[in-house]
Amino acid sequence: MERWKGMLYLFGAFTLAGSSVITGSLLNGKLGAFTITAISLLLALMILIPMCFRELVRSFGRRARVNWPQLLLQSVFGMFLFRMFMLFGLSHTSAAEAGIITGATPALTVLLARLVLKEPVNRFSLTGIASTVSGIILIQGLFPQGNSFTLQHLIGNMLVLFAAASESVFNILSRRSSLRSGGPSEQPVDPAVQTTLVSAMAFLLCLVPAGFENPLRSLAGIGWEEWLALVWYGPFVTALAFVLWYAGIHRCDASTAAAFSGMMPFTALVLSVVLLRQQAGVEQWAGGLLVAAGMVLIGVNQTRTGGKRVKAVTAD
Structure with a gap:
């Protein structure tokens, strides 16, 4: 039951995260990247601090141990670098294409989960990774039909890919922190408190x-x-999405989170076509299908391994 609740939390978190591509595209060019991030984080903190003030005070006591270095790293990769790479990338590529490229997150997370957390990788995961990489290569235009793909476009796509890599590192850091916390003599940090602390650190980094x-002139x-x-x-994209994320990653492993992170490109692509009226070409759709196939394969792998774990626990 807890695992299903965790997957539901992750689904909501990454669906909201996918809308960040569209939001960034709407704000890009009107406000600086650091200003966008700082103001959005300030608005999130205005909601988070009153909401979890009591738990926040308790977390500074003895009931829960706050791992400050881990939270700082999560703020750097999950908020600061992810948003900087994404916002600067959107200056050179479309929201639809950026949304599809974030589909690299599942494959990158699975690879890092294997290297850092020693989570198993079988043929389903490997095939999913290969499919995702192939989709990204196709989207990058390395096999172009014409000469419309420019160097600036490539730079924009690479920046978005770096944003996906930052998100993957954040996923692994969060899961590792979750595995190390919650011992018998220690109470885990509340998801809302984690979100508040990470948001505050990222806000300070952007100031x-x-x-x-010239933020005041731009905002006016x-x-x-x-x-x-x-x-x-x-x-929403910061406060609610990160609260759902921390609640989900406490209940699921990193590879499960990797499968659900595929909701980011799906949400971004759909919203960019519906709201921004952007057109996706044949290469983009073909690359998107390969990325989606990679997400499905990684998800199938999680279903299989999840079933095996249940059987193993039952046998014990």
Whole structure:
């Protein structure tokens, strides 16, 4: 039951995370990347701090041990670097294409889970990884039909790929932290508290560079649509999505999270076509199908291994 609850949490977390591509595209060019991140995090903290103030105070006591270095790394990779790479990448590529490229996250997470957490990788996972990599290569335009694919476009796609890699590192860091916490004499940190602390650290990281982007002048010049996008980026894409993420990763392994991270490209692609009216070409759709196939194969592998674990526990 807990594992199913964890998968439901992960589904919601990555569905919301996929909308960050569209939000970033709407704000890009109107506000600086660091300003977007800082304001969205500030809005998220305005919701999070009152919501979990009591638990936040308790976490500084003896009931739960806060691993500050781990939380700092999670804030750097999961919020700061992910958003910086994504926002700068969206300056050179489309939201639809960026959304598909985030489909590299499942394969990268599975590889890191094997290397760092020693989670098993079988032929289903390997085939899923190969399918994802093939899709990314196709999307990158390394086999182009024309000459429309520019160097700037390639740079944009590579930056989005770095964002996917940052997300994968964050996934592994979160799972490793979850495995090391929650001992018999220690109470795990509440998901909302983790989200608050990580958001606060990322906010502080953005403050200085945001100051060089003339944030006050930029914010004064945006309309209600941009403010609405910032509100969505903060309380929903940051606060709610990360609370769901931490609740899910406490109940599932990193490879299961990898399978559900495929919701990011799916959500981003659908929203970019529906809301932004962007067109995806044959190469993008073909690459997207390969990425989706990789996600399904990794998900099938999790279903199989999950069943084996249940049998093993029953046999014991």
